[in-house]
Amino acid sequence: MADRILQYIVVLIASSAVIFILVRMNPADPVAVILGGRQTNPQTVANIRREFNLDKSYFEQYRAWIGGILRGDFGVSFRYRRPVTALVKDRVPVTAGIVIMSAVISVLVAIPTGIFAALKRNTWIDTGISLIQLLLVACPPFLTSILMIWAITAVAPTFPFVGSYDTFWQFLRRIFLPSLALSFSMIALTSRVTRSCMMDQLQANYRTVAVSKGLPPSAVIFRHCLKNAIIPVITVLGSQSGILIVGSVLVEKVFSLAGLGSVLIDAIKASDYPIVQGVTMLLVFVFMTISAILDIAYCVIDPRIRLT
């Protein structure tokens, strides 16, 4: 476990360096981005370079950036001349909400579906479920969102897709459809894994023992088989949570929500590095932390697993 935590820290630092270096390979001149085409003189340029630490070496800049992040300061945006943290703060709940809600929907739908398919294996129900899975995996989240909006508009033209939200419940209602659209491909992946793991467990000897000693089927399935089948499913959820994080960028565009995605994409298009590197680092941090926590979690759930 100590190895896993060490690996987590090392990879986190390495990925921050990768982000920092990549972003600086952009040929666009930061000063030009900051000035945004305004008239200038050498004095202003020198002032700007000092203000944004551009006169220091790359190593100094990197150290300043990391030091700032540890204090919760992600630097200052080139275009808006405002702290990235302030620009991004209001948008975190939307992205986090979509990711969490779609993860919850995925788990709630995928695991029962997977168990059901495994119990009904090689029947038309199982075939039908795997056909749907095949379609859902092939449908990128933005396409699902587009089709969803189109279909709902056709049925109920007055359905409110846009609009403000004040209370927490309104917020949840607003992000429900995007989360649902995002969860589809995750549902397909997770239920497929659940089905195959569950099928392995249903053929295990301990299941025959449990059935023959007279346990009710629900206890056999949920208390014995599911417990063993769930671990690979958790692994998949962890490694695929990246799909949800990036997918939220796609669905929020279609549902015109103000999340982190639109900030990131706009900043990429405008070469606004502080935002690009800040938001990317935040998303990578979240993704890596989820994977690390799940790795450690299933080590705790199942003592047979040793992390290497």
Add this chain to the structure above:
Amino acid sequence: MPLAVSLLFLVGVIIIAVFAEKLATHDPNRLDVTHRLDAPSHEHPLGTDKTGRDIYSRLLHGSRITILSAFGVVLISALIGIPLGIAAGYFGGLADKVFMRMFDVILAFPSLLLAFVFVAAFGRGITNAVLALGIVYVPMLARLTRSLVLVEKNKAYVEAARSIGYSNAHIMMAEILPNCVDTLAVQMTLDIGYAVLDLASMSFLGLGVQPPTPDWGAMLEDGWIVMTSNPFVALAPGTMIVMTVVALNIFGDGVRSYLDPAQKKLPSIRKYRRPVRDLRK
């Protein structure tokens, strides 16, 4: 049966991509403001988009860019990933450790997010999107290759090749690689599907194919907002994306179970009855 249908569909898409000029009825980029968002008609089988361009022709031309760039992504990842994976698995030791740690860093990023950062570094456009995704796909393929090589390198034929005095390079490329190639080919088929999806996502965000070039993802980006006027602006490219990826998945899975002896059905007993009877005589 599903395997045959998916293969037929994929061949069809490739033919469309090759002969797009011949099959298209209009210039995919010609604007026609008098025919904006026309419903499907005899002249425009799928109608026109918001600037009056023929959707059918754009769809055909788009297949070329979509398919070529998806192939490009997988080609790049294979050209880098497979040699790295073979070397890492075959030699082991320090090189192996260094490569695997490097891949850990790439895998620390959600895959599309790293591609976004690459695009931020090198600029928008289809070439950079293909390069970026190609690099992002390297670790998966390299890890798979490495795990295959780790099994193969302990087999007798490798020892035989070594005792004949073949060089390491020959053993890796001419002895071990051919024995891994079928599994890798299946994975690469599936990867083409993922590449189609990821490229479409990037084009949809405006980071991949730039307008007015026709591409399925870019067509969706261009069309989804006016979908209520002519649904085909988004339905046509969307359907093509989904069908292509489904076909690639079925094809890849089909080839995998065909190659996997454990999943092969035994031939029917009836086939052997006559020879056995003949033997008894």
